[in-house]
Amino acid sequence: MSQPIKLPRWVDIGVIPALNILAALAVSALVILSLGEDPIEALDVMLYGAFGYDEAIGYTLYYTTNFIFTGLAVAVAFHAGLFNIGGEGQAYIGGLGVGLLILALDRWLPWYAILPLAIVAAALFGGAWAAVPGWLQAYRGSHIVITTIMFNFIASALMVHLMVNVLIKPGQMSPESREFAESAWLPLGHEMFAALGIDFSRSPLNFSFLIALLASGLVAIFIWRTRWGYAIRTVGRNETAAVYAGIDPKKTVFLTMALSGALAGMVGINEIMGVQHKLLLNFTAGYGFTGIAVSLMGRNHPFGIVLASLLFGALYQGGAELDFEFEQITRDMVVVIQGLIILFSGALAYMFNPMVARLAGRFAAARGQEG
Amino acid sequence: MAGGGKPPAIELKGISKSFGPVQANRDVTLRVMPGTIHGIVGENGAGKSTLMSILYGFYQADAGEILVDGKGVIIESSRAAIDLGIGMVHQHFMLVETMSVLDNVMLGSEGGALLDAGEKATRQELARLSSDYGLTVDPDELISDLSVGQQQRVEILKALVRGARILVLDEPTGVLTPQEADRLFEILAALKERGVTIILITHKLREILAATDTVSVMRQGEMVAHRTTSETSADELAELMVGRKVLLRVDKKPAEAKGMVLSADGLTVTDARGVERVKNACFQVRAGEIVGIAGVAGNGQSELLQALAGIRPLSGGSFSVNGTRIVDTGHALDPHEARRLGIAHVPEDRHHMGLVTAFTAHENHILGHHDWPDFNRGLLLDREAAIADCAAEMERYDVRPPNPQLTAAMFSGGNQQKIVLARELETKPKLLLVGQPTRGVDIGAIEFIHNTLVSMRDQGAAVLLVSVELDEIMSLSDRILVMSAGRIVGEMEAAEADPRRIGLMMADIPEEAPWDGKAA
Amino acid sequence: ADFKPAVVFDMGGKFDKSFNEGVYEGAERFKKETGDSYLEFEVTNETQREQAIRRMARRGANPILGVGFAQGPAIEKVAKEYPDTSFAIIDSVVDVPNVQSIVFNEHEGSFLVGVLAAKASKSGTISFVGGMDIPLIRRFACGYVGGAQWANKDIKVIQNMTGSTPAAWNDPTKGAELARSQFDRGSDVVFAAAGSTGLGVLQAADDAKKLAIGVDSNQNYLHPGTMLTSMLKRVDIAAYNVFMAGKKGELKPGINVLGLGENGVGWALDEHNKSLVSEDMKALVAKAEAGIKSGDIKVHDYMADNTCPY
Amino acid sequence: MAESYLLVLLTLDATLRVATPLILASMAGLFAERSGVIDIGLEGKMLAAAFAAAATAAVTGSAWLGLVVAILVSVALALLHGFACITHRGNQVVSGVAVNVIASGLTVVLGIAWFHQGGRTPTLDAEFRFTEHALPLAEALRGIPVLGPLYYEVISGHNFLVYLALAVVPLTWWVVYRTRFGLRLRAVGENPAAVDTAGISVTGLRYSAMAIAGLLCGIAGAYLSTAHSAAFVRDMTAGKGYMALAAMIFGKWKPVPALFACLLFGFLDALAVRLQGVELPVIGVFPVQLIQALPYILTVVLLAGFIGKAVAPKASGTPYVKERT
Numbered sequence A: 001m002s003q004p005i006k007l008p009r010w011v012d013i014g015v016i017p018a019l020n021i022l023a024a025l026a027v028s029a030l031v032i033l034s035l036g037e038d039p040i041e042a043l044d045v046m047l048y049g050a051f052g053y054d055e056a057i058g059y060t061l062y063y064t065t066n067f068i069f070t071g072l073a074v075a076v077a078f079h080a081g082l083f084n085i086g087g088e089g090q091a092y093i094g095g096l097g098v099g100l101l102i103l104a105l106d107r108w109l110p111w112y113a114i115l116p117l118a119i120v121a122a123a124l125f126g127g128a129w130a131a132v133p134g135w136l137q138a139y140r141g142s143h144i145v146i147t148t149i150m151f152n153f154i155a156s157a158l159m160v161h162l163m164v165n166v167l168i169k170p171g172q173m174s175p176e177s178r179e180f181a182e183s184a185w186l187p188l189g190h191e192m193f194a195a196l197g198i199d200f201s202r203s204p205l206n207f208s209f210l211i212a213l214l215a216s217g218l219v220a221i222f223i224w225r226t227r228w229g230y231a232i233r234t235v236g237r238n239e240t241a242a243v244y245a246g247i248d249p250k251k252t253v254f255l256t257m258a259l260s261g262a263l264a265g266m267v268g269i270n271e272i273m274g275v276q277h278k279l280l281l282n283f284t285a286g287y288g289f290t291g292i293a294v295s296l297m298g299r300n301h302p303f304g305i306v307l308a309s310l311l312f313g314a315l316y317q318g319g320a321e322l323d324f325e326f327e328q329i330t331r332d333m334v335v336v337i338q339g340l341i342i343l344f345s346g347a348l349a350y351m352f353n354p355m356v357a358r359l360a361g362r363f364a365a366a367r368g369q370e371g
Numbered sequence B: 001m002a003g004g005g006k007p008p009a010i011e012l013k014g015i016s017k018s019f020g021p022v023q024a025n026r027d028v029t030l031r032v033m034p035g036t037i038h039g040i041v042g043e044n045g046a047g048k049s050t051l052m053s054i055l056y057g058f059y060q061a062d063a064g065e066i067l068v069d070g071k072g073v074i075i076e077s078s079r080a081a082i083d084l085g086i087g088m089v090h091q092h093f094m095l096v097e098t099m100s101v102l103d104n105v106m107l108g109s110e111g112g113a114l115l116d117a118g119e120k121a122t123r124q125e126l127a128r129l130s131s132d133y134g135l136t137v138d139p140d141e142l143i144s145d146l147s148v149g150q151q152q153r154v155e156i157l158k159a160l161v162r163g164a165r166i167l168v169l170d171e172p173t174g175v176l177t178p179q180e181a182d183r184l185f186e187i188l189a190a191l192k193e194r195g196v197t198i199i200l201i202t203h204k205l206r207e208i209l210a211a212t213d214t215v216s217v218m219r220q221g222e223m224v225a226h227r228t229t230s231e232t233s234a235d236e237l238a239e240l241m242v243g244r245k246v247l248l249r250v251d252k253k254p255a256e257a258k259g260m261v262l263s264a265d266g267l268t269v270t271d272a273r274g275v276e277r278v279k280n281a282c283f284q285v286r287a288g289e290i291v292g293i294a295g296v297a298g299n300g301q302s303e304l305l306q307a308l309a310g311i312r313p314l315s316g317g318s319f320s321v322n323g324t325r326i327v328d329t330g331h332a333l334d335p336h337e338a339r340r341l342g343i344a345h346v347p348e349d350r351h352h353m354g355l356v357t358a359f360t361a362h363e364n365h366i367l368g369h370h371d372w373p374d375f376n377r378g379l380l381l382d383r384e385a386a387i388a389d390c391a392a393e394m395e396r397y398d399v400r401p402p403n404p405q406l407t408a409a410m411f412s413g414g415n416q417q418k419i420v421l422a423r424e425l426e427t428k429p430k431l432l433l434v435g436q437p438t439r440g441v442d443i444g445a446i447e448f449i450h451n452t453l454v455s456m457r458d459q460g461a462a463v464l465l466v467s468v469e470l471d472e473i474m475s476l477s478d479r480i481l482v483m484s485a486g487r488i489v490g491e492m493e494a495a496e497a498d499p500r501r502i503g504l505m506m507a508d509i510p511e512e513a514p515w516d517g518k519a520a
Numbered sequence C: 001a002d003f004k005p006a007v008v009f010d011m012g013g014k015f016d017k018s019f020n021e022g023v024y025e026g027a028e029r030f031k032k033e034t035g036d037s038y039l040e041f042e043v044t045n046e047t048q049r050e051q052a053i054r055r056m057a058r059r060g061a062n063p064i065l066g067v068g069f070a071q072g073p074a075i076e077k078v079a080k081e082y083p084d085t086s087f088a089i090i091d092s093v094v095d096v097p098n099v100q101s102i103v104f105n106e107h108e109g110s111f112l113v114g115v116l117a118a119k120a121s122k123s124g125t126i127s128f129v130g131g132m133d134i135p136l137i138r139r140f141a142c143g144y145v146g147g148a149q150w151a152n153k154d155i156k157v158i159q160n161m162t163g164s165t166p167a168a169w170n171d172p173t174k175g176a177e178l179a180r181s182q183f184d185r186g187s188d189v190v191f192a193a194a195g196s197t198g199l200g201v202l203q204a205a206d207d208a209k210k211l212a213i214g215v216d217s218n219q220n221y222l223h224p225g226t227m228l229t230s231m232l233k234r235v236d237i238a239a240y241n242v243f244m245a246g247k248k249g250e251l252k253p254g255i256n257v258l259g260l261g262e263n264g265v266g267w268a269l270d271e272h273n274k275s276l277v278s279e280d281m282k283a284l285v286a287k288a289e290a291g292i293k294s295g296d297i298k299v300h301d302y303m304a305d306n307t308c309p310y
Numbered sequence D: 001m002a003e004s005y006l007l008v009l010l011t012l013d014a015t016l017r018v019a020t021p022l023i024l025a026s027m028a029g030l031f032a033e034r035s036g037v038i039d040i041g042l043e044g045k046m047l048a049a050a051f052a053a054a055a056t057a058a059v060t061g062s063a064w065l066g067l068v069v070a071i072l073v074s075v076a077l078a079l080l081h082g083f084a085c086i087t088h089r090g091n092q093v094v095s096g097v098a099v100n101v102i103a104s105g106l107t108v109v110l111g112i113a114w115f116h117q118g119g120r121t122p123t124l125d126a127e128f129r130f131t132e133h134a135l136p137l138a139e140a141l142r143g144i145p146v147l148g149p150l151y152y153e154v155i156s157g158h159n160f161l162v163y164l165a166l167a168v169v170p171l172t173w174w175v176v177y178r179t180r181f182g183l184r185l186r187a188v189g190e191n192p193a194a195v196d197t198a199g200i201s202v203t204g205l206r207y208s209a210m211a212i213a214g215l216l217c218g219i220a221g222a223y224l225s226t227a228h229s230a231a232f233v234r235d236m237t238a239g240k241g242y243m244a245l246a247a248m249i250f251g252k253w254k255p256v257p258a259l260f261a262c263l264l265f266g267f268l269d270a271l272a273v274r275l276q277g278v279e280l281p282v283i284g285v286f287p288v289q290l291i292q293a294l295p296y297i298l299t300v301v302l303l304a305g306f307i308g309k310a311v312a313p314k315a316s317g318t319p320y321v322k323e324r325t
């Protein structure tokens, strides 16, 4: 990214992102206005649809779970200076790993015994799918952006082939595997609440939400509190300094990509083991791409990513409500908003800096005169 | 003298230019008479390139006036400069490596929307220039296939084809072999004969004396003197370059050199492009002495230091530290192992190598030591330990502000350097490799850094110091090596060193050669 | 409670000029006749189906009609959660006590248009473009081939499927591409059973001035002059019946098979194609129709054994 | 024999039709990347243009007007990309992704709002589209063995935009290698400082390249919705932009090799479509997914340097920063 103008920290992580999102929302509002609908009302509907009742909250958090995983994946790679656009494919293949494992074990083991193995499977499959582009970047000099894009398409073709020709449940139209034994399903949110004596409506929210929160915590610790995270950040910030410090940038790139893919692969836990309970096509539904927006918005910090995921979860869930309430707006509006957030929080991230810097300078000067 | 009643070809008045906090040019004035060769000398970072880039419209001055042929002009782009007949050969060539000589020469002066006509005309022009000045290059060759000397020829051709009457050459000989340099000066003489005004930037006094009519000296962004070449001497110019300010004298006892720590035997280092940057270097450094390497930047010192620190592989020779032969041909020592062997390294370029400017001070404090037990507790980094350690070192090294949580980029250059020094020196190294320890550092910090290095020596460390500041080398070193073009061309005890002699060696002139003011 | 029926359209949307649109027409007819409004939702991605159906149930809609086999699993799940709500699903069998499963004998309808195609073909080669390669579509194809061969045993039938994923329902460009390649190989009548993809097929036929056969709804009006006919799958009647039965509170669970006998399938003849269908074509189709109804002609059902004997 | 020759010809014929948008978009990518700006946003520009063309043609009844509006929309998106990563030095990949996401959302939102057909635009009648033209003498020469059918089936009988796309390739070659603009373009992607010191505006050059990329993507999009098909459907580009990018890389940033990469990829696509669900002798049902993935696999292999080396313009991906502040 370009050279940012130096600003106070609170401006840099508070004011600027807020301005960027406001800009994205303002443009979205213009689009809604041009459709002849009321943006405020739309916002209201979306908020209600996302948080207004417990099923909605369940759905919001279910989407949030996916975004946390893909957002973390993009962020981890970013810390090593890598742009992983392949979250979509990695999540897809990660889900494949989960599905294959459960198909093999669901008759023998209960979910809690399968879960650790499934996490390993998701991480291994997703990780491998990212490690190859990582290796190619580190040792063969190919561009990570291009290879991860290509790997998305290859993943999709591979999955279609497997689902259509190999894994499809015989005698069935949709290319879907058989449903897993119920004992292998992750506990759903309402079941967990029920166990606590709380009444909660049914929704796809499931145990993996907790895994996602745990993963955010672990990633935060890993990146900022371990020597490996330190090595990753050093490579990302200054490769020459990394070499000077005895860190092998190539190895780091390779391993970071594997880790990034592993995180994206965890989408498979939520989708396959938690919600769909079978292998099917397109369960990634763009979550991998949204991870880019989530990561950009969350400023590559797990805490920010959880917040951004919640925002996107609310957008996705509340966006569905738009379909019901408005003649002219559909949930595709959410995609537009998402694109605008990527534009303003990512590509135009520093557009407001000079303006804010000027304001901040004037503000500081004014304060200086008073004091 | 030259020019008679004509106005100066170039006149700069009160030029100032800052890059953020760096003031590269401060109120600079310069007059160059038409048809003369004017030299500009100055140390690294004195602002020479910046000044010329302003004249060439590449940068815009913050303040000041430019007059060409006595008329005030505004040069808001290189296009404007070219139109005024100004051409420039940049220090770092501005060539497109994947394109042919012809394409590079034509770029910007294609003579029409289609290339055909322009190509033909340019070929003719190149042929003419070749016969006029002996500037011969195959127009169809790719730039990437040319030697550096030939590339420079292309740069000159570019300027001439665009009709330059005023030609600026920024350190043209830094990358040339002596033979190539001689050819260049013949060409410049021929150009001058045909009325071209030339501004020549160089570090090498021999070249100034041999080739120029007048000369200006820059120092820390300011123009400090103008001389007629025939009325000055190498000694005077060297003094002007280094400045009249008090030489920083370091109080130090004579060295008590003890056992051998570093012994290099035929060290050779080749860079990624296959160029030998260090050639067959043999030297020793003993415990308790500072050995300084003097030389113009880019003569292999950086590569030598990096090879010793395990960052670059050797392509020939070997060296040993404390009697252990640790590196063989083609076999890289890695920085980890180097640290384990007691080698500490203060790199020349703290921004690009020594620091991660986006990290906090305490994070930088563990750079290279991040996997040491001191800074780890089980799987986790022991941040508290790093912060505490960093805070203590900041106190001891007087880093201001002494705040370990502050981002490295927020410290001034001198304080950044102290952070690096603190990190490297506090490991109690047996061998300390130091590159440009005071580049861009303020006076107070320089003194502190110098004293620290001496006390390291007194505690028994072997110190290898690389610096382009001659007075720094002179005042710190117990023994001095001089490097030129990748070779160690001289070695002397500090006591018997004098700046003139070292300067001559740096310029790689045999000591016997008389200063006759003309090209050899 | 208020009577509030609901329909969840599948991907392609209610204006796909085909399958979903048929359902939409049935629902609209119901609305016009009874004055009762209904809830609707158009699914745009795979994960929305279950959510949309559940949302309808939660809002108290009853009955809830799911359109398309892909909604089967979602209907099954939600129907179990809402045992007091009635559901219906088209093109899939869901064995839950409060679900009516409506399936069509597509092979019978396809047989009829196969007869017409064979009769209309001058080149002796006809073709078929399927959507997603699934048994249901092969059932269309198989019936079509059967009918064509019954009418002309030397007929050559070229078959292509658009793809093996749900995306194959929504790719008119590819459909057109396939149709063109079939025309180039001699076909002069093409039958498209491919959802929105079929629109591209019909378009390509119009461009190349070949004959085309539509599917599900009556698509004859789309390209008058080149539309030979449309194989009707009366999802409109199915939808209308579901809503009507729901209104009366008598929507029965179980499997509801709609074949030729029940007027569930058929072929379209209207002002847009009457000039293309000659009297003896009509006569021959009528003969086939009678034969199927009487059982004299056995149309092979691909889905019975996953093979096509023709 | 004749039968299989015809089959080959027909597949080649389809190859041309399928490759047309790839050719246009890969030439667009070539201009952008030669100027030093990575363009992931080919997909989005094409998609937006396809929508604009179909919507305009549906409303006004003019395919030409549709083409013009498609170009305008696509150029506007290209300039937005330029604004983000040339003027504001934003990350080029992020900016391209943003363009793609915005286009994929906005086309559907507007499509549904304007036409109420689930994101589709109304089907265009033949006279509102670019329809196929038989070349002179096609029918007459058809009988000539070998060449006759080749001319009739493959070369003749395409719409105007197919021929335009084919013409764009030599034109691109000519512009890039034989004109002043091309010389500067090649230079600015390799070393913007060299261009700057030659007195040429780096920003101006890059914006021009973006505009050309927009223009070409606009034509590609119009082709998709108003020539190859007769309507816009949601997500109609379905990865063609990325495939064009892959083809451009595969063609090593050179027009003619990129053309052949497009034709290869188009051929694979045409082949995959024809093999879908078809039982082949010996092999049985061929896994068409393998053919579909082949362009991407080949590109990865090429980029990894296993089959020749593809070297991107040196400056691509990095904004031109002259002064550090």
Ligand SMILES: Nc1ncnc2c1ncn2[C@@H]1O[C@H](COP(=O)(O)OP(=O)(O)OP(=O)(O)O)[C@@H](O)[C@H]1O
Binding pocket: B019, B022, B023, B024, B042, B043, B044, B045, B046, B047, B048, B049, B050, B051, B091, D322, D323, D324, D325
């Ligand atoms: N583009 C730039 N952005 C920021 N700072 C710069 C830039 N160019 C030069 N500087 C700074 O300006 C000062 C003067 O640099 P300049 O290149 O003019 O020196 P010089 O006299 O040419 O030195 P040398 O002998 O090393 O070539 C230095 O401190 C340098 O760091």
Ligand SMILES: Nc1ncnc2c1ncn2[C@@H]1O[C@H](COP(=O)(O)OP(=O)(O)OP(=O)(O)O)[C@@H](O)[C@H]1O
Binding pocket: B044, B045, B049, B091, B297, B298, D321, D322, D323, D324
């Ligand atoms: N365009 C630039 N942007 C940022 N920093 C620059 C730029 N140009 C020069 N610098 C920095 O300014 C310093 C001196 O500038 P200059 O380009 O003259 O140095 P150099 O040529 O790399 O070194 P030397 O003078 O030793 O050959 C260097 O440290 C360099 O990193």
Ligand SMILES: [Mg+2]
Binding pocket: B045, B049, B091
């Ligand atoms: Mg320099």
Ligand SMILES: [Mg+2]
Binding pocket: B048, B049, B050, B091, B170, B171
């Ligand atoms: Mg310089």
